[in-house]
Amino acid sequence: MSGFDLRKQAPNAAVWLILLSMPLWIDAVGGYTQLGTQVVVMGLAAMSLNFLLGYTGVLSFGHAAYFGLGAYGVGMTIRYLVPSTGLGLLVGTGVGALAAAIIGPMIVRLRGVYFAMVTIAFAQVFYFIAFRWNSVTGGDDGLTNWTREPINFGFATLHIEKDPVTFYYFVLAIFAVAVALMALLLQSPFGRTLIAIRENERRTRFLGINVNFHIWMSWVISCTFMALSGSLYALLNNFVDPRTLYWTQSGVFVIMCVLGGMRSFWGPLVGAAIYVVLQDYLSSATPNWMSFIGLVFVVAVLFFPRGVLGIFRRKSTE
Amino acid sequence: MSFLKIENVTKHFGSLVAVDGVSMSVEKGECRAVIGPNGAGKTTFFNLITGMLDLTKGRVLLEDHDLAGIKPSARVRMGMARTFQITEIFPDLTVRENIQIPVEIAAGLHLAPRVPKARRAELRARIDQLMEEGGLTRIAGRYAGELSHGDQRACEIMMALALNPRLLLLDEPTAGMGDDETHAIARLIRRIHREQNLTIVLIEHDMRVVFNLADKITVLAEGRPLAEGTPSEITANAKVQAAYLGGSA
Ligand SMILES: Nc1ncnc2c1ncn2[C@@H]1O[C@H](COP(=O)(O)OP(=O)(O)O)[C@@H](O)[C@H]1O
Ligand SMILES: [Mg+2]
Numbered sequence: 001m002s003g004f005d006l007r008k009q010a011p012n013a014a015v016w017l018i019l020l021s022m023p024l025w026i027d028a029v030g031g032y033t034q035l036g037t038q039v040v041v042m043g044l045a046a047m048s049l050n051f052l053l054g055y056t057g058v059l060s061f062g063h064a065a066y067f068g069l070g071a072y073g074v075g076m077t078i079r080y081l082v083p084s085t086g087l088g089l090l091v092g093t094g095v096g097a098l099a100a101a102i103i104g105p106m107i108v109r110l111r112g113v114y115f116a117m118v119t120i121a122f123a124q125v126f127y128f129i130a131f132r133w134n135s136v137t138g139g140d141d142g143l144t145n146w147t148r149e150p151i152n153f154g155f156a157t158l159h160i161e162k163d164p165v166t167f168y169y170f171v172l173a174i175f176a177v178a179v180a181l182m183a184l185l186l187q188s189p190f191g192r193t194l195i196a197i198r199e200n201e202r203r204t205r206f207l208g209i210n211v212n213f214h215i216w217m218s219w220v221i222s223c224t225f226m227a228l229s230g231s232l233y234a235l236l237n238n239f240v241d242p243r244t245l246y247w248t249q250s251g252v253f254v255i256m257c258v259l260g261g262m263r264s265f266w267g268p269l270v271g272a273a274i275y276v277v278l279q280d281y282l283s284s285a286t287p288n289w290m291s292f293i294g295l296v297f298v299v300a301v302l303f304f305p306r307g308v309l310g311i312f313r314r315k316s317t318e
Numbered sequence: 319m320s321f322l323k324i325e326n327v328t329k330h331f332g333s334l335v336a337v338d339g340v341s342m343s344v345e346k347g348e349c350r351a352v353i354g355p356n357g358a359g360k361t362t363f364f365n366l367i368t369g370m371l372d373l374t375k376g377r378v379l380l381e382d383h384d385l386a387g388i389k390p391s392a393r394v395r396m397g398m399a400r401t402f403q404i405t406e407i408f409p410d411l412t413v414r415e416n417i418q419i420p421v422e423i424a425a426g427l428h429l430a431p432r433v434p435k436a437r438r439a440e441l442r443a444r445i446d447q448l449m450e451e452g453g454l455t456r457i458a459g460r461y462a463g464e465l466s467h468g469d470q471r472a473c474e475i476m477m478a479l480a481l482n483p484r485l486l487l488l489d490e491p492t493a494g495m496g497d498d499e500t501h502a503i504a505r506l507i508r509r510i511h512r513e514q515n516l517t518i519v520l521i522e523h524d525m526r527v528v529f530n531l532a533d534k535i536t537v538l539a540e541g542r543p544l545a546e547g548t549p550s551e552i553t554a555n556a557k558v559q560a561a562y563l564g565g566s567a
């Protein structure tokens with residue numbers, strides 16, 4: 001509550017320092033800039049899911065739907081409507097938000113595994129549409145023949161289409177705004193009400209809160225940021241395919257949250273970094289990379305039940 | 319007009335009749351105790367008043383307003399706060415946060431993206447005041463889940479009071495407590511009742527607490543109303559003696 005607290009700000013400073021300097025050192029440690037961009041994009045996706053999962057206590061197993069809607073939204077806008085990256089991002093994010101707002105009232109009464117199952121079911125519907133509607137979505141082959149466009153600010157043009165480092169900082173800037181908004185919301189009275197629902201739904205209801213409405217709000221916010229990250233993911237690859245909507249992709253986002261720590265703000269980013277780097281490294285070494293990731297996941301859950309960043313659980317004070 | 323009027327409420331669970339035709343009128347500022355052996359239907363009775371369960375029969379009226387079809391959370395916003403037989407708090411949050419959340423809700427901020435600057439001092443003072451009244455100041459930074467049973471109960475009561483309720487329903491506030499803790503909670507309830515002229519309905523097993531606090535007592539047995547009256551009338555009541563007081567004392 002009070003002013004500047006070094007112990008609280010140190011992790012934030014560390015995260016931003018690493019992210020801002022990433023293009024300077026990533027080659028030296030055996031990576032490449034696009035890998036860093038992928039970490040940031042997937043980190044945003046995992047943090048978006050965690051808004052709902054970690055801070056409202058609601059498990060969605062269908063968040064890939066909104067990730068994929070964002071991805072198709074931006075791809076189809078650029079391919080069919082206007083070759084504008086900015087507009088594509090707006091459409092992708094907006095479509096995801098709208099879908100979430102409409103689906104939300106049908107699912108917010110459900111709890112636990114029932115909620116998770118129904119979110120999967122809705123996600124699979126989007127998956128089959130993308131998979132089957134060949135003429136528009138490109139079906140199983142994905143949506144091709146489009147690329148991210150340079151962004152014209154009038155006085156200057158940002159050439160995100162060529163230089164990976166420029167694109168990295170473009171993505172990082174959007175990430176920063178999204179993450180700052182989420183942090184702001186989570187530290188607000190509204191955010192505390194969501195945490196209250198996670199902690200004890202009955203108590204929260206008997207404090208006069210319309211719990212289902214609050215879960216709907218959290219769901220829409222979470223899915224909106226998810227769609228934004230999906231849009232960025234499509235821009236990164238200049239490509240979208242139905243796998244971005246598939247239920248296993250939803251599972252990957254959950255794994256990232258659990259791996260990094262659902263109770264910590266940056267945890268899902270750390271989980272995403274571990275997952276993306278491991279996947280990049282292992283998938284070139286062995287076709288069975290998925291089982292190795294599974295092994296890492298099991299070990300991590302055994303040794304860090306609260307996630308990697310969960311070891312920094314705040315101490316209670318006398 | 320009674321503040322809270324219960325008319326002939328009945329609740330069936332399958333073939334079990336947990337609450338069977340109970341009526342009760344509570345006046346504004348009254349402290350009413352509901353007593354009765356385990357399984358008498360007291361908690362179910364509370365659940366019917368607060369809307370947690372649907373009535374099989376009967377009516378619940380708050381200031382002559384029929385509460386039928388009004389959700390629990392909306393009843394809370396109408397001024398009806400409660401605590402539970404098994405404490406319902408936020409165990410992984412600090413005591414201060416446990417109090418802060420209902421204070422912010424009572425201030426109408428539960429959808430607000432920030433606390434307006436002009437209200438920060440006022441809200442902080444209110445949180446401090448509630449913690450002081452509940453004897454929680456010394457443990458403000460502790461996780462609520464780590465507290466003693468008595469402190470958890472006090473925390474839950476202060477959370478309910480943070481809502482500025484007009485009616486407070488307490489389900490066995492001293493259950494499972496030692497003498498010292500029981501006294502502390504009874505003193506707390508008595509103080510808020512006196513100072514704020516709050517209408518209170520409490521379920522309580524400890525007869526010392528009941529006789530100390532209650533203006534009137536309603537006795538339930540097997541879901542049915544057995545007797546109603548002042549503490550001295552209830553002590554003198556032969557039926558109650560036989561069914562309840564004699565047996566358990
Ligand atoms: N949700 C429920 N479903 C079925 N039976 C219930 C339920 N709640 C309470 N009961 C039964 O109703 C009776 C009254 O319970 P309760 O209201 O908890 O009593 P008390 O609070 O007086 O001890 C008990 O026999 C209990 O088993
Ligand atoms: Mg009971």
